[in-house]
Amino acid sequence: MHGPASPGWLLVALCAATGAYCLLRMRSSVEEQRRAAGGEALMGFGMAAMAVPAAVFTPPSWMWPVYAVVFGAAALRALWAARGHPHHLHHLMGTAAMVYMAVVMAGSPEAHHHAHGDTGVPMVTGLLLVYFTGYVLLSGIRLIPGTVAGSTGAVAGWGDRPELARACRLSMGIGMLAMLLTL
Template sequence: MHGSASPGWLLVALCAVTGGYCLLRMRSTVEEQRRAAGGEALMGFGMAAMAVPAAVFTPPAWVWPAYAALFGAAALRALWSARSSAHHLHHLVGASAMVYMAVAMAASPGSHHHAHGGSGIPLVTGALLLYFAGYVLLSGVRLVPVAAAPRSGRALGWGDRPELARACRLSMGIAMVAMLLTM
């Protein structure tokens, strides 16, 4: 990614904290929540690493193909998991976006954190921007408080708080929009 270092570091912090919380969510007693949290933790930490400002660290050339392979495997896993849960389709789009950005960064001159010079917005970037902008808006609406459903009387653990999981997904969606805008 290119641009000023301050927004880059804010993006790194946002994604790393989100990834960390997703690791906590993996301790949930609900298997589906644990599985989703694992994919979201990978996305959070992967986005944090990808957002490190190029002025601070320029990764070696082998990093981008490794990212593409890692997130390609995550996309295949999300595709397989989508058979049982539609939420995994979002993970598929997110992992595919990470593959796209890694390939674009590998193909950029000098393999720095910028992918497209002044060539305008490529079709795939535009489509991903539209998807994630819509996802951010929908996630924001889902955070609007509604009447609380009666609970069984037991306190929810950190991994079972749906409003925190939604806030994390919103944060990662916003971060993805920011990363795509810098391409």
């Protein structure tokens, strides 16, 4: 992604840490949580890999189509899973955003949006920014104590704690916003 190196490394660290926690959540005894955690781990590590500052490492040209194929397959899986669980629609949006970013990066040289004198934000990028901004705001509100319906107060295992899963999703939403802004 384009942009300064320091914020890029912070984004890499945030996304990698989120991906690592999601891998640990895959040990949950709840099957649906394990499935969601697997998709979220893929997103976290994929976002971390895409966020490595271009000044440090410029991926080979074949890397972007690979990202598009991997996240395209993940999008198809999320679409299939969304039949019974609407939560997977967000996974579909996230994977579709990753495919979009990979396609844009594959078809553009460094700083292409400045080189051609383009002004404004492309419509797809703008729509994704609106979606993820809303998602981040809603996720942040859900982290406020007392706003979650059905909280029992029972102590769950550290991998099954819903507030940690929400915080994980919130951090990935913030990361997605940052990546879309630098696109």
